[in-house]
Amino acid sequence: MGRSNKKPEVDYAAAAKRWAESNSSGRKPTMQDVADLAGVSKKTISRIINNSPSVNEVTRRGIQELIREVGYRPDPQARGLASNRSFLVGLITDNPTPQYVVNIQHGILDVLRQTGYELVVHPCDRKSDSFLEDAKRFIEVQKLYGVILTPSVSEDERLAEVLRGLGCAYIRIASIALDMESRMIVTNDREGGKDAARHLAKLGHTRIACVTGRRSFRSSTERIAGFEEGLAEYGLSVPPMYMLGGDYTFESGLALGADLLDLDPPPTAVFAANDEMAAGILQALHVAGHTPPESLSVVGFDDFETATRVWPRLTTARTPARKIGRLAAERLFEFYDGDRETVAENETMPELVERDSTRRPSH
CATH class of the missing domain: 3.40.50.2300 (Response regulator)
Incomplete structure (x- = not known):
């Protein structure tokens, strides 16, 4: 039979016991001590301490228990x-x-x-x-x-x-x-913009407006570019009169929401480059006596707490x-x-x- 190359499992409880028996002086363990006891490199110990996802979960749990048992404390x-x-x-x-x-x-x-x-x-x-x-x-x-x-x-x-x-x-x-x-x-972010456009196109909207974010933010450029690409997949585009410049703030959304209602013809849907502006647009609609989404469908971007604290609750592209x-x-x-x-x-x-x-x- 061939020899197995599989690394033998470490008995971390036994390793902790060996440390206790050999450390009669009460010396504090170092990272190297923990690595030697666990049979891994200092790099692996560092990853576990820093919560890196690149360590096998079984190994992570075992070494975390070993660290607790021997009383190792990182010294930042x-x-x-x-x-x-x-x-x-x-x-x-x-x-x-x-x-x-x-x-x-x-x-x-x-x-x-x-x-x-x-x-x-x-x-x-x-x-x-x-x-x-x-x-x-x-x-x-x-x-x-x-x-x-x-x-x-x-x-x-x-x-x-x-x-x-x-x-x-x-x-x-x-x-x-x-x-x-x-x-x-x-x-x-571009992919989130595409998904927002596809959602509105699938619902049947053709008169669709955009409220951009700050010009100095690449995220605004990417989100709007993605939105336009997503619309193009359905043969749609945003007319210049429906492209409004926002500032990523609630206040800019509130002001531009009123502007959207003055367009002739008004859009049936709008994509705002973040949830703060989308919430401002919803508020503008309520102030003007409109009932979204019957009067205007609104899509945001981010899915922060704001998205579920407004009414109607926002459809939005989630940023984790x-x-x-x-x-x-x-x-x-x-x-x-x-x-x-x-x-x-x-x-x-x-x-x-x-x-x-x-x-x-x-x-």
Whole structure:
């Protein structure tokens, strides 16, 4: 019979017992001690501590139990001193949607909670003359372990150059790939726009309007381009008079919702490039005495809490922001590892969620 190449299963309880019996001095275990007891590399222990998804679940549970039994505690301060960096992770953001930023933070914290690292948030204004200098000062003063960038600062190549010059690890969250794979989480916003268009076309709408987001955000460009591509699959397009420029805010949606009602003929459906603007459009319809979706079907983008707190509840393309934050943090923690191996997943895909704000046109 041939010899099996299958690695023998580790008895983690027995390994913990061996440690207790051999450690009469009460010495605190190191990461190398845990790796030796588990029969794996320090890299694997690091992945488990950092909650990386690239470890077999059985192995993960066994080693987590071993870590608890032997009393191993990661020392983030020691790691920071070894690399001349603190145990702080920075989040640089200028996003106008508060819930997006909050959900990204929750995802990052899901990972940091297992590591001893803390999150420091740097809100900024990309249009400010001091934007780059302020970001550089933030990174240098805090001696950050690394930085996560949300749109639209993630789309600014000048900031990426500053970070590379400082030797600071960074992860960019963006709707398309803007950097090397190890530095990116790609959200594929164009696909969400396509799904929104297909949904409205299948319902039978032909007079369809668009409310775009901020011009400085690549996500707005991608979402609208995807929407137009999706309509083209059904031989449809958005006339120039039906293409309105928004600002990703509730207030801009409220103002533009009134403008939509003044168009002649008015559209039977509208796609807003985020839920905040879609909610503003719904409010404008209610104020004018209209009843959506009978008078106008509305589709948003993001599926944050706003989408289910308005009436009718929004049909929208879901952005899994918490997952995006989690993936960004996992990838950041692997950046300084010796073999530079990255997590298996570095992108997400929007998903259309159908609710009450869309229906077949009534006229």
